[in-house]
Amino acid sequence: xxxxxxxxxxxxxxxxxxxxxxxxxxxxxxxxxxxxxxxxxxxxxxxxxxxxxxxxxxxxxxxxxxxxxxxxxxxxxxxxxxxxxxxxxxxxxxxxxxxxxxxxxxxxxxxxxxxxxxxxxxxxxxxxxxxxxxxxxxxxxxxxxxxxxxxxxxxxxxxxxxxxxxxxxxxxxxxxxxxxxxxxxxxxxxxxxxxxxxxxxxxxxxxxxxxxxxxxxxxxxxxxxxxxxxxxxxxxxxxxxxxxxxxxxxxxxxxxxxxxxxxxxxxxxxxxxxxxxx
Numbered sequence: 001x002x003x004x005x006x007x008x009x010x011x012x013x014x015x016x017x018x019x020x021x022x023x024x025x026x027x028x029x030x031x032x033x034x035x036x037x038x039x040x041x042x043x044x045x046x047x048x049x050x051x052x053x054x055x056x057x058x059x060x061x062x063x064x065x066x067x068x069x070x071x072x073x074x075x076x077x078x079x080x081x082x083x084x085x086x087x088x089x090x091x092x093x094x095x096x097x098x099x100x101x102x103x104x105x106x107x108x109x110x111x112x113x114x115x116x117x118x119x120x121x122x123x124x125x126x127x128x129x130x131x132x133x134x135x136x137x138x139x140x141x142x143x144x145x146x147x148x149x150x151x152x153x154x155x156x157x158x159x160x161x162x163x164x165x166x167x168x169x170x171x172x173x174x175x176x177x178x179x180x181x182x183x184x185x186x187x188x189x190x191x192x193x194x195x196x197x198x199x200x201x202x203x204x205x206x207x208x209x210x211x212x213x214x215x216x217x218x219x220x221x222x223x224x225x226x227x228x229x230x231x232x233x234x235x236x237x238x239x240x241x242x243x244x245x246x247x248x249x250x251x252x253x254x255x256x257x258x259x260x261x262x263x264x265x266x267x268x269x270x271x272x273x274x275x276x277x278x
Contacts, residue, residue, distance in 0.1 A: 012065050021060070024053065024057075024184075026053070030052075030054045034057055037050060037058050057183060071167060086156050182196060187218060188218055188222060188225070189225040191231070192217050202235070205242055216242070
């Protein structure tokens, strides 16, 4: 029967880099709510109703738990399949019969020597020789069977090692993908939640047009703190600002905006109405 990691696995993994996500939450209540949500999903497959930064953190952690659970189910299936193929055939009956026939052969040989020489000696000796030959052939066959079983066990062990290496490589690739998607906190008040991939993309776009990503993040962080609000998608807001500023900068005439004067950008970034983007 196939294993289910929600009900059959007794543990799930907590990663060290999740510490930053827990610290980015606003209160101990949100941290406790997130922890209980992780247990509910890992143990029963339940997805509690969450909001704000807690929901974003849960979605990232849930992906890692599901990835680890699937890997565990595959490992259990591989072990079960190898168990069905493994094991040596029973040889107790064959060994017992061989020993019994050897004793009969030895007794027949002794009887042949005790009998007086005569006409019957010629008939008995071929019979004893034939039995000894059959015993020798069976012994050789038993040795071949043992060697064959050893080769089979070696092949099974080799397959297990290969499957284990594949599982390890698969885990490494998944871990690398997860590291790129880890949520980090930015801004003066650490209330801007972006993944490493989102941050790198925005920074690259800002550099290409000569703008500052930190200015956007600081502006949004200060505004959210002063209003006592939570932003569910800061990437969308900052990306929208960047698109608008890029268009304004591209459309500006050289005579009107010369050199590296970015005062027009500062005016726009500091006076924009943030509530339109939330």
